[in-house]
Structure formats: C-alpha cells, structure tokens
Amino acid sequence: MSLESAIANRNRKQYLTWWILPLVVIGGWFYPLLGYLLPICMIAAMGIALFKGRYWCDWMCPRGASWDLLLSKLSLKKEVPSFFRSTPFRMLWIMILMGVLAFKLPSALASLDPINQVGLVFTMLLTVTTVVGIVLGIPIHHRIWCGFCPVGTMSNWIGKGKYALEIDSNCKECKTCHDVCPMQIRKWEYKPEKEWAAVENWDCLKCGLCIEVCPTMSLKFKEAS
Numbered sequence: 655m656s657l658e659s660a661i662a663n664r665n666r667k668q669y670l671t672w673w674i675l676p677l678v679v680i681g682g683w684f685y686p687l688l689g690y691l692l693p694i695c696m697i698a699a700m701g702i703a704l705f706k707g708r709y710w711c712d713w714m715c716p717r718g719a720s721w722d723l724l725l726s727k728l729s730l731k732k733e734v735p736s737f738f739r740s741t742p743f744r745m746l747w748i749m750i751l752m753g754v755l756a757f758k759l760p761s762a763l764a765s766l767d768p769i770n771q772v773g774l775v776f777t778m779l780l781t782v783t784t785v786v787g788i789v790l791g792i793p794i795h796h797r798i799w800c801g802f803c804p805v806g807t808m809s810n811w812i813g814k815g816k817y818a819l820e821i822d823s824n825c826k827e828c829k830t831c832h833d834v835c836p837m838q839i840r841k842w843e844y845k846p847e848k849e850w851a852a853v854e855n856w857d858c859l860k861c862g863l864c865i866e867v868c869p870t871m872s873l874k875f876k877e878a879s
C-alpha cells in the first residue's frame with residue numbers, strides 16, 4: 655500500500671468516529687445521557703489495549719480522530735516538548751481525572767436527578783479536557799493531548815508490548831518516518847545491531863503510516879511476521 659492510500663484509508667476510518675466528539679461536547683449539555691459515551695469509550699480503549707496497545711487512539715477514539723481531521727489543519731505541528739509526555743505530568747492528569755470524579759460524582763448521585771447529573775459530570779470532563787487539547791494543540795501539535803490523556807496513559811501501561819512495532823538493523827536513520835508519525839516517536843533510536851527489535855515506546859497508535867513511508871522497509875508490526 656502506498657503512503658497516500660494508507661492516509662486515505664486511515665482518514666476514512668476517522669470520518670466514522672470524529673463527529674461523536676462535538677456531539678457529546680455540545681449535545682451533552684442539553685442531553686446529558688450523551689455524556690455516558692465517555693466512560694464507554696474509556697472502557698473500550700483499555701479493553702482493546704489488552705490485545706493491541708493504543709490501537710483505539712488512532713481512529714476509534716472520536717477525539718483522536720477529530721485532532722487528526724480538524725485540529726491538524728490549525729496546528730503549527732511543532733515538536734512536542736518531552737515534559738508533556740513525562741510520567742509526572744501524566745500522573746498529574748490521572749489524579750485530576752480521579753479527583754474530579756471523586757469530588758463531583760457523589761453529589762451528582764445524591765441529587766434528585768442522578769442519571770442526568772452524572773451524565774453532566776462526564777460531559778463537563780470531556781469539554782474541559784477538549785479545550786485543553788485545543789489550546790495546546792494549535793500552537794504546538796494537534797496530538798499533544800494524546801501524550802498525557804489519562805486513558806491513553808492507562809492504555810500505554812496495559813498495552814505494553816502488545817502488537818509491537820519492530821525495527822530492523824537496516825534502518826539508515828533517515829528520520830523520514832518521523833514526519834508522518836502522529837506521536838512523533840523516534841523509531842531509529844530503537845534500531846538493533848542485528849535483525850529486529852521492538853520499538854519500546856508504547857504510545858504508538860498502530861496507525862502503520864511509518865511502515866508505508868520507510869525507504870528500507872525496516873518497520874513492521876510483530877504479528878505481521
């Protein structure tokens with residue numbers, strides 16, 4: 655498959671899901687039941703991570719699809735500072751997520767309309783984090799949120815080693831694969847002296863674009879061998 659076909663194929667899949675993000679972020683304030691799509695997505699992402707790592711985040715995540723299809727058109731697409739993908743920063747966002755749920759859910763459950771109030775909590779969480787992703791995504795990179803998204807981080811941990819991208823010793827470190835990688839993973843840094851080695855960066859979204867663009871065919875997914 656050519657790179658153009660791979661991108662078109664990926665975009666086609668992302669068109670199936672991106673609209674769910676504005677549906678919940680806007681519609682959830684009027685129809686709070688839509689907010690329940692957030693925990694459903696969270697559980698689905700982590701369930702898929704058990705078998706295929708962060709595969710969900712590539713096109714099944716409505717927010718990830720929106721970042722690629724829409725936000726990328728506004729983004730300056732700079733290199734994401736490593737701080738945004740550091741473990742302490744990721745942990746901070748997991749604690750923020752847990753803290754908001756722990757603080758807001760009890761009062762929502764105790765209200766006169768708990769089903770709608772809980773839905774509103776999820777809608778509020780999705781809205782605030784989406785605004786954070788947009789505010790950082792325009793001046794830096796459209797997928798910057800995916801580097802510290804709590805669900806992405808947990809999928810990273812759960813999916814460690816699953817459906818791993820591998821690199822072989824023929825890599826000539828041309829860095830062509832960097833240009834197409836939504837997560838800016840520096841694959842050549844994992845190049846082995848002999849044969850194949852796993853690219854041990856578990857933020858890989860399994861999009862496969864780097865495989866298509868590599869001039870030495872030095873990349874593949876483990877299951878494809």
Ligand code: SF4
Pocket residue numbers: 821824825826827828829830831832841842867868869870871872873
């Ligand atoms: S495009 Fe291929 S050869 Fe170039 S750095 Fe990436 S893996 Fe190595």
Ligand code: SF4
Pocket residue numbers: 819834835836837838839841857858859860861862863864865
């Ligand atoms: S490393 Fe390759 S497969 Fe993984 S996200 Fe980057 S471009 Fe996609």
